[in-house]
Amino acid sequence: xxxxxxxxxxRIIGQLLRYGVLLSSLVVLAGGVVYxxxxxxxxxxxxxxxxxxxxxxxxxxxxxxILRGEGxxxxxxxxxxLIATPIARILFSIVGYLLEKDYLYVMxxxxxxxxxxxxx
Amino acid sequence: xxVLVFSALxxxxxxxxxxxxxxxxxxxxxxxxxxxxxxxxxxxHYAIGASLVSVIATSSGAAAAYVREGISNIRLGMFLEVxxxxxxxxxxxxxxxxxxxxxxxxxxxxxxxxxxxxxxxxSDNLVTGAGSPLTRVLKLNGSYPGPQGQQAYTVKNxxxxxxxxxxxxxxxxxxxxxxxxxKVLAMDNIMRTPFKVSTTTSNFMIGVTAAASAGIYLRxxxxxxxxxMPVMLGVLTGAFAGSRIMTKARVSSLKLVFALVILLLxxxxxxxxxxxxx
Numbered sequence: 001x002x003x004x005x006x007x008x009x010x011r012i013i014g015q016l017l018r019y020g021v022l023l024s025s026l027v028v029l030a031g032g033v034v035y036x037x038x039x040x041x042x043x044x045x046x047x048x049x050x051x052x053x054x055x056x057x058x059x060x061x062x063x064x065x066i067l068r069g070e071g072x073x074x075x076x077x078x079x080x081x082l083i084a085t086p087i088a089r090i091l092f093s094i095v096g097y098l099l100e101k102d103y104l105y106v107m108x109x110x111x112x113x114x115x116x117x118x119x120x
Numbered sequence: 121x122x123v124l125v126f127s128a129l130x131x132x133x134x135x136x137x138x139x140x141x142x143x144x145x146x147x148x149x150x151x152x153x154x155x156x157x158x159x160x161x162x163x164x165h166y167a168i169g170a171s172l173v174s175v176i177a178t179s180s181g182a183a184a185a186y187v188r189e190g191i192s193n194i195r196l197g198m199f200l201e202v203x204x205x206x207x208x209x210x211x212x213x214x215x216x217x218x219x220x221x222x223x224x225x226x227x228x229x230x231x232x233x234x235x236x237x238x239x240x241x242x243s244d245n246l247v248t249g250a251g252s253p254l255t256r257v258l259k260l261n262g263s264y265p266g267p268q269g270q271q272a273y274t275v276k277n278x279x280x281x282x283x284x285x286x287x288x289x290x291x292x293x294x295x296x297x298x299x300x301x302x303k304v305l306a307m308d309n310i311m312r313t314p315f316k317v318s319t320t321t322s323n324f325m326i327g328v329t330a331a332a333s334a335g336i337y338l339r340x341x342x343x344x345x346x347x348x349m350p351v352m353l354g355v356l357t358g359a360f361a362g363s364r365i366m367t368k369a370r371v372s373s374l375k376l377v378f379a380l381v382i383l384l385l386x387x388x389x390x391x392x393x394x395x396x397x398x
Contacts, residue, residue, distance in 0.1 A: 010187050010192075011188060013187050014184045014185070015184070017183055017184040017187070017327070018184040021180050021181045021184070021356070024177070025177070025353065025356060028349055028353060029349075031345065031349065032127075032353070035346060040122060040124035040127075041123070042122065043121070043122065044123050044127075046160070046163060046344070049165045049166060049342075051340065051342075052341035052344060053341075056343075056345060057338060057341060072345040075345035075348065075349045076345045079345065079348055083331050083335070084331075085327070085331075086328040087328075089328070093194075102259075104257075104258070108202060109198050112205050112328065115202070115205040115209060116328070116331060116335065119209050119333075119336050119339075120339070
């Protein structure tokens with residue numbers, strides 16, 4: 001197998017970030033269209049903080065609501081893809097450093113991943 | 121005002137924020153939160169959530185280009201992300217305990233510091249040599265495409281930079297901003313990396329730092345889809361347009377105007393925070 005170099009890793013990371021942002025924007029846009037068609041004539045209420053229901057926070061209820069044709073959970077799914085993009089970037093880097101046999105950086109990147117996943 | 125009108129206005133406001141943030145290099149997040157809270161009367165928690173996702177979108181979009189050009193120092197970024205993510209998690213927890221007035225006051229102060237920092241003289245560092253044993257073990261010293269081909273550089277003061285990044289992470293998690301100004305300060309002034317490397321590597325780290333606190337915000341219900349949708353799409357469109365029409369000549373006066381706007385917003389945020397109007 002060809003030796004993996006930093007430049008290969010940089011190219012893949014660049015592509016990953018680009019497509020992650022693109023995909024999430026499209027999903028957010030689609031959800032936004034549905035949301036505005038369904039709720040566009042209501043009044044917005046953001047003056048007081050209430051928090052979000054489970055269908056905006058957990059994948060199971062979110063997916064069911066999307067299948068019912070709701071727009072807001074679809075937007076939230078797009079936002080989840082966006083948040084997942086840098087996390088996927090870290091996963092790719094760990095694999096890349098493993099292939100490069102740079103175990104110090106496998107560890108450093110692993111710590112970052114654990115810190116993030118610990119809190120989700 | 122209906123949801124449709126509200127969303128359209130938010131989109132336009134976010135577009136302007138993204139455009140100005142990208143043209144002046146000050147970032148869109150710094151102006152988004154005052155815009156949402158002061159003008160649109162949105163609760164600051166929702167505003168922070170929407171700003172945070174926009175920050176992830178713009179920084180990832182921009183980082184994609186820089187990384188491929190080989191300017192960002194990926195290893196340096198990855199190493200410092202340990203500091204920023206730990207800080208961001210702490211900051212996000214802090215945000216749930218502090219009152220909205222205190223957050224508004226801290227935000228105002230950070231705004232002023234960021235605006236002032238952006239006008240400090242940017243010396244283009246170039247430190248060369250073998251570097252300290254720590255930088256060699258961590259392989260932090262790198263090279264970047266300079267005017268005369270590939271230019272090697274050495275990183276200084278790793279521990280100091282790491283601690284400053286920790287502070288930047290806390291503020292990012294607490295306020296939902298990228299804290300790009302502080303990250304550049306840590307790399308440029310403390311670690312003495314070349315300016316181009318500092319800015320692009322800082323940008324590279326912003327997405328991961330924001331993702332660390334976004335998990336906490338998501339679970340606590342701070343990220344509202346109806347609000348985040350026009351804000352994220354607007355900022356992203358504005359930032360993308362800004363990167364296309366980047367013209368050097370007019371930017372300095374634009375930057376001055378933008379910094380003055382930021383200062384005014386900062387004072388307004390602090391004033392409202394003191395009087396518990398936010």
